[in-house]
Amino acid sequence: MKTSSVHSALFGLAIGDALGVPVEFRERDLLKKDPVVDLREYGTHHQPKGTWSDDSSLTFCLADSLCNGYDLNEIAHYILLWYQSKMWTPHGSVFDIGITTRNAIYRISKGETPVLCGGYEESENGNGSLMRILPLAFYLKNETDKEIIFEKVKEVSSITHSHFRSVFSCFIYIIFAIELLGKKDKKEAYSNTKKIINSFIESRDFNLKEINLFDRLLRGNINELHEDNIYSSGYVLHTLEASMWCILNSNSYEETVLKAVNLGEDTDTTAAISGGLAGIIYEYNSIPKEWIKNLARNEAIENLCNKLSNKYEI
Template identity: 60%
Template sequence: MKTTVIHSSIFGLVVGDALGVPVEFKKREFLKRFPVKDMQAYGVHDQPLGTWSDDSSLTFCLAESLCSGYNLDNIAQKFLQWFNAEIWTPHGKVFDIGIATDEAIKMIKHGADPILCGGASEMDNGNGSLMRILPLLFYLQDEKDLKVIFNRVKEVSSITHAHFRSAFACFIYVVYGLELLKGIDKREAYFNIQIKLKKFIAENDFEQKEIDLFKRVLMNDISTVPENEIYSSGYVLHSLEASLWCILTTGTYQDAVLKAVNLGDDTDTTGAITGGLAGLIYGFESIPEKWLSTIVKKNEIEELCEKMNDVYEKAEI
């Protein structure tokens, strides 16, 4: 198989997700005693080896939609098809779905405008849009205007999560990914986005109390925060911080995703968000073959990556 950055990032995400599925909701203290070191079967969700969750499913839906260009209605309909177990389930049924995503997709089913389906209150800031935003990188890879990037990211986030905090977390993740796509060192890329985003914030009239929440990521160096101050719940800000922390404090794909999963709680999502970036940084060959070989519907995922690469072709790695 000819592998590209799309294979690297998508499979990076899926493998991170599948590593986390069996131990989702397990506490960090438990995982300190019984750490995840390899792919496991069954566990919390009683799923076979290599099973991925809604994180990967919705990532595939977005990727597949983007193969036909950018269309919010089409993205939303893909989400609905997954919800109805018509596409992109590992075993023919949906076994894991966030409350906000569930509610948003029910609104899609009733014909609501996709951009109005996501919850927009402060309580609607789970990580359900961050976990699936990765494919948007490839659609936006040649876009230089941060305002355009922000607006596109906000639209795609808003299908399920419309609050500024969720959209901005997705925006930071995408902007970091866009720097990595240039082949820039992960730490240099991190400092680059801090400079770019501080300037972007200064040029826009965002609510200061919201921007202040991103201080540890944008104003400080998240990699210097001790582990006991890194949280791994389903809150979008925790997920963003945890994934960047795992990336910046490790040196391999394997170490990054295992560190992410062993933080506990929302293990599949922290693993997926971290894994997408780690795949981008270290390449497809860095993902252990013994993990890749377990992935459910691996051939279908490969075909999706190839289809997306035909549309958004980048250099092979």
């Protein structure tokens, strides 16, 4: 089959997710004794091998919507269809959903404007928008105005997570993904991302207290930190840092996602976010074929990738 960077990203994300689902919430020390090295079955959510979670479901919802162009109301509607009608579920049921996302979906169902549905409290900075936003990079990859990129990222994130910290984490992630789609080496892409983001910060009157939270990523080199200083909870900044750390400290798709899973805690999301980027870096053919074969609904995912690729990569 003919593949593109869309196939690399979406399959890369879903397989990282599926690797992490059976061991979600398991502590790092336990995984050091029994590390994940392959797809497992059952475990935390008692799901068959190759099952992906809400991370991939909502990523596919965004990708599916973007096949029709950018329409925030439709993106929000697809999220609602996932929850209510089981659209883009691996086996016809929703078995994992964050509290902030659930609350946002309730607001969507009541007809509220999508950008006003997301949680805006500091306590509502889970990784629920970061985990699903990667397809937006394909829509924005040729956009040169960083202000437009930021505003689109803000809109899509705010459907579920509208606090600045969540929005800005998504912005950094999308800029890095766009750099990778431009065929930049991952280290060059990271360096460029820091320059782009820091320049953007200088042009805006952002809250410095919030901006300083990103110092480890934007002013230091996240890859130089020891694993003991990398956290893998469901907090959006932890997830972004952990994913970038895995990307920059690995040399293959397989190494990246297994490193992410074995950090423990929010294993599926860390591996999904890492896996989407690793897919772009190492390309579709680097993903173990047996993992693709065992991935739930792999043919449906392939068809979705073909549609999104035809829309934005021709």
